Amino acid sequence: MRWVTYNTGKPLRAGLLIDELVVDFEQGARALLGRSAPASVRAILEWGNPGRQLAERLLKRTRKLVQRIEQGAERRPAWLIPLDRVHLNAPVPDPEKVICLGLNYLEHCREQEGRLGRPVEPPKQPILFAKFASTLTGPYDPIVLPDPKVTREADYEVELAVVIGRTARGVSQRAAADHIAGYMVLDDVSARDCQREDHQWVRSKSFDTFAPCGPALVTPDEVPNPGRLALTTRLNGEVMQSSNTSDMIFKIPRIISFISQAITLKPGDIITTGTPPGVGAFREPPISLKPGDVVECEIEGLGVLRNVCRRG
Numbered sequence: 001m002r003w004v005t006y007n008t009g010k011p012l013r014a015g016l017l018i019d020e021l022v023v024d025f026e027q028g029a030r031a032l033l034g035r036s037a038p039a040s041v042r043a044i045l046e047w048g049n050p051g052r053q054l055a056e057r058l059l060k061r062t063r064k065l066v067q068r069i070e071q072g073a074e075r076r077p078a079w080l081i082p083l084d085r086v087h088l089n090a091p092v093p094d095p096e097k098v099i100c101l102g103l104n105y106l107e108h109c110r111e112q113e114g115r116l117g118r119p120v121e122p123p124k125q126p127i128l129f130a131k132f133a134s135t136l137t138g139p140y141d142p143i144v145l146p147d148p149k150v151t152r153e154a155d156y157e158v159e160l161a162v163v164i165g166r167t168a169r170g171v172s173q174r175a176a177a178d179h180i181a182g183y184m185v186l187d188d189v190s191a192r193d194c195q196r197e198d199h200q201w202v203r204s205k206s207f208d209t210f211a212p213c214g215p216a217l218v219t220p221d222e223v224p225n226p227g228r229l230a231l232t233t234r235l236n237g238e239v240m241q242s243s244n245t246s247d248m249i250f251k252i253p254r255i256i257s258f259i260s261q262a263i264t265l266k267p268g269d270i271i272t273t274g275t276p277p278g279v280g281a282f283r284e285p286p287i288s289l290k291p292g293d294v295v296e297c298e299i300e301g302l303g304v305l306r307n308v309c310r311r312g
Helices: 025-033 041-047 049-070 106-111 192-198 252-260
Strands: 002-007 013-018 021-024 080-082 098-102 127-131 143-145 158-164 180-187 211-218 230-235 238-244 270-272 294-299 303-311
Touching: 002 041, 013 025, 013 041, 013 049, 021 025, 021 049, 025 049, 041 049, 049 080, 158 230, 158 252, 158 294, 180 294, 180 303, 211 303, 252 270
Parallel strands: 098 270, 143 303
Antiparallel strands: 002 013, 002 211, 013 021, 021 080, 098 127, 158 180, 158 270, 180 211, 230 238, 230 294, 294 303
């Protein structure tokens, strides 16, 4: 399944993707199944197994309906909307927490050594920091660059994001997969000059719109091996990052288990798993995002973000 949060000029709604169609979850469940349902992705995740089962039934019935529509036997209902007529938002726009990993790709550690003039040792355990929900924006929305007096060095970072589906507290690595709702692409945009000034990461990572994500929340049944997915960033069409999640130092089960020993993870929480090498800050010469730049972040099987930078 592929969950989206969308709107058509109205309040945000939860939807399911079927090819190029968006199924409004609440309205479709009522029309086809006679069931009431939540209207937000986070509320559906909090609902747990009943929500997943209802979604599976709805998809099955809707696919049959789509066949009849294509055959001319029925008209398309209002709750079945062409994808090009909706605006996609962050799949989970209202998580309780956005928890991020730093330095989780070995080659990303190594690419920093030349600029810093010293070895950068891979971490012995996951390095955590936070972004805030206000950073989240849709897969095709603009990245708003702050006033140059605040930062001049915004940078891209393609990352695999994991969304939690069940409350997780003190879980083992073996049980971690049972707590995953799905995966999506996330661009962990970072203000490098603020990062240097602060000697930590929270402010530099938490400007509004500094976390484009989506296009959809893809459930684990469609991602059989999240530990072996190609990641790519293109800046104005030029490939800047090209790697694979197999190069992560800490794998997803370890990450979830590690975090959950200290922090209770809730349905809808987002974990970003670090970025591979190729970021702008460690290139020669360094590259920073500027108004008009087009950033495309892609992960195999999950889709592509396409965000145009503009000045706020």
